Amino acid sequence: MHPIAEKYIRKSALPTIFCPGCGHGTVLNSFLRAVDQLDIFNTLGLVSGIGCSSWTPVFVNTDVMHTVHGRALAFATGLKVSNPKLDVIVFTGDGDCVGIGGNHLIHAARRNIDMTVFMLDNGIYGMTGGQVSPTTPADAKSQTTPYGNPEPPLDVCALVVSAGATHVARYTTTQPRTLISGIKKAIAHKGFSFVHIISQCPTQTGRYVYGLTKPDEYVRMIREQSISLAAAGKRSTEELKGKIITGLLHECSDRPEFVETMTRLRRA
Amino acid sequence: MNKKRRAITKEIIIDGGVCKGCHICIDQCPEDVFEVSKTRSTKGYLMPVVSRIDDCIACMLCELICPDLAITVETTKDEK
Ligand SMILES: Cc1ncc(C[n+]2csc(CCOP(=O)(O)OP(=O)(O)O)c2C)c(N)n1
Ligand code: SF4
Ligand SMILES: [Mg+2]
Numbered sequence: 001m002h003p004i005a006e007k008y009i010r011k012s013a014l015p016t017i018f019c020p021g022c023g024h025g026t027v028l029n030s031f032l033r034a035v036d037q038l039d040i041f042n043t044l045g046l047v048s049g050i051g052c053s054s055w056t057p058v059f060v061n062t063d064v065m066h067t068v069h070g071r072a073l074a075f076a077t078g079l080k081v082s083n084p085k086l087d088v089i090v091f092t093g094d095g096d097c098v099g100i101g102g103n104h105l106i107h108a109a110r111r112n113i114d115m116t117v118f119m120l121d122n123g124i125y126g127m128t129g130g131q132v133s134p135t136t137p138a139d140a141k142s143q144t145t146p147y148g149n150p151e152p153p154l155d156v157c158a159l160v161v162s163a164g165a166t167h168v169a170r171y172t173t174t175q176p177r178t179l180i181s182g183i184k185k186a187i188a189h190k191g192f193s194f195v196h197i198i199s200q201c202p203t204q205t206g207r208y209v210y211g212l213t214k215p216d217e218y219v220r221m222i223r224e225q226s227i228s229l230a231a232a233g234k235r236s237t238e239e240l241k242g243k244i245i246t247g248l249l250h251e252c253s254d255r256p257e258f259v260e261t262m263t264r265l266r267r268a
Numbered sequence: 269m270n271k272k273r274r275a276i277t278k279e280i281i282i283d284g285g286v287c288k289g290c291h292i293c294i295d296q297c298p299e300d301v302f303e304v305s306k307t308r309s310t311k312g313y314l315m316p317v318v319s320r321i322d323d324c325i326a327c328m329l330c331e332l333i334c335p336d337l338a339i340t341v342e343t344t345k346d347e348k
Contacts, residue, residue: 001283005337014286018335020313021290025335033332174296176332202290216295219333 008032008041010061017055021215023173023199024120027091028056030176031118034183035060045086047076049101052127053093053120053199070100073108073117080115084259087187088115094135095125098156102134105156109163109192113258116186116193119156122201123209130204140209157196161250166191168250172198174223178246185248191257198222198244275343277324282315287338289313293330299323302330 001009009032018025035041046064048054049072057064067075072090080088097105097119108115124142125131131144135156139148157168167189171179179197186193200206200222202215212218222244229247232240280301287309294302294316301324302316309315324341331339 001286002331002334002337002340005286009337015288016336018288020288020335021292022335025337026333029332029334029337032337174333176329180332215290216292219292220295 002029004029004032004036008035008060008062010059013059016059018052019201019203021200021202021218022052023122023197023201023219024053024056026173026176027118027120027179027197027199028059030173030179031056031183032060033180034187037180038184038187040087040187043085043087045076045079045083045088046091047072047079047088048091049093049096050127051093051096051125052201053122054091054096056091056118056120057089070096070102071104072096073101073104076115077108077111077113080113081259081262084114084263089187090115090117092117092119093126093133094119094121094123094156095131095133098134098154098159099125105160106163109160109165109194111258112164112166112192112255114190114192116189116195118183118186118195118197120197120199121156122199122205123153124201124205126201126204130208137209142204142208157194157249160192160194164192164255165194165250166252166255167193167248168196169194169248170196170198170244170246172222172226172244172246173200174219174226175246182248189251191253191255198226275326277321277326277341277343279342280318280321280324280330281340281342282318283338283340284309284311284315286336287311287313287315288336289315290335291316292333292335293339296329296333298327298329299325 046057050069132142134154200218206212206218303319
């Protein structure tokens with residue numbers, strides 16, 4: 001194992017539950033490097049819901065709340081309010097975060113509570129066998145949309161921006177250096193940080209939605225679809241069809257942070 | 269060969285105890301350093317093998333992208 005893994009991985013939980021080539025493992029890899037560079041291991045408070053993505057923090061050898069489906073943000077809110085010194089970080093999936101948990105997401109963003117949310121988006125319910133999710137592409141075939149998905153996918157980044165999140169970014173598992181620096185910026189930001197991470201699920205999305213049999217082909221596809229925000233600015237809407245726009249999409253500092261407001265009220 | 273080199277790669281270690289044979293490293297390596305092994309690992313996977321270490325430019329992409337943190341690229345210090 002890499003020295004970073006030797007240092008931070010909970011060895012008793014190995015092997016990881018992830019299938020070969022699962023992007024969630026790359027997110028774990030990038031996250032551990034960000035933690036090491038920021039030197040925040042001792043103040044981490046990791047929280048997750050249910051799904052393959054929600055297993056990601058379980059392999060980190062620190063305090064982790066692996067909670068119930070869709071409710072990670074509710075637990076994380078309680079943790080942050082009761083212990084504001086913690087760097088509260090949530091790992092969630094597209095199903096967990098905007099399927100069953102969508103309402104919690106809206107209100108956590110609205111409160112602008114100081115925490116970081118990593119939504120590992122593989123466009124499917126991976127763990128339960130490949131059912132359609134709110135981010136599955138339109139027309140895609142999944143186990144529950146055998147004739148093609150009749151619904152358009154949700155633009156989760158636009159949703160949290162409008163709800164009040166103060167740091168919103170998108171990255172992919174195929175550009176780990178950019179991902180690591182993005183993770184660091186999101187954690188450092190004070191307020192509600194939302195990071196949309198496009199992650200590959202070779203087992204469900206790869207096989208059924210894209211007809212790809214190998215994880216490396218899937219990674220190549222995501223990489224080819226990715227375009228940085230700066231480069232995207234020079235393209236027309238037509239040229240950006242099917243592209244994944246990566247980078248810091250939104251940041252502001254003019255909204256009050258929830259825990260600070262609560263602390264002020266408590267003192268008053 | 270020395271074109272983009274930042275540091276010199278001494279060794280690329282791949283841990284057979286955690287590698288799941290996804291082959292993302294083989295495909296993503298810009299210098300085509302890896303090959304698929306012809307024999308299975310103790311876990312039953314066809315792991316990557318390092319077959320052209322002299323071509324490695326120490327970009328570290330393989331160890332950063334590995335979903336199982338199985339790869340370590342050992343380099344000498346930056347010699348600029
Ligand atoms: C209340 C409840 N409903 C349904 C389930 C079944 N379930 C487990 S994981 C999951 C979907 C997870 O999808 P996502 O968050 O996208 O994670 P992924 O596995 O794709 O990473 C569902 C529906 C559950 N565990 N609890
Ligand atoms: S089912 Fe998909 S998301 Fe779950 S571990 Fe396997 S590849 Fe990853
Ligand atoms: Mg999912």
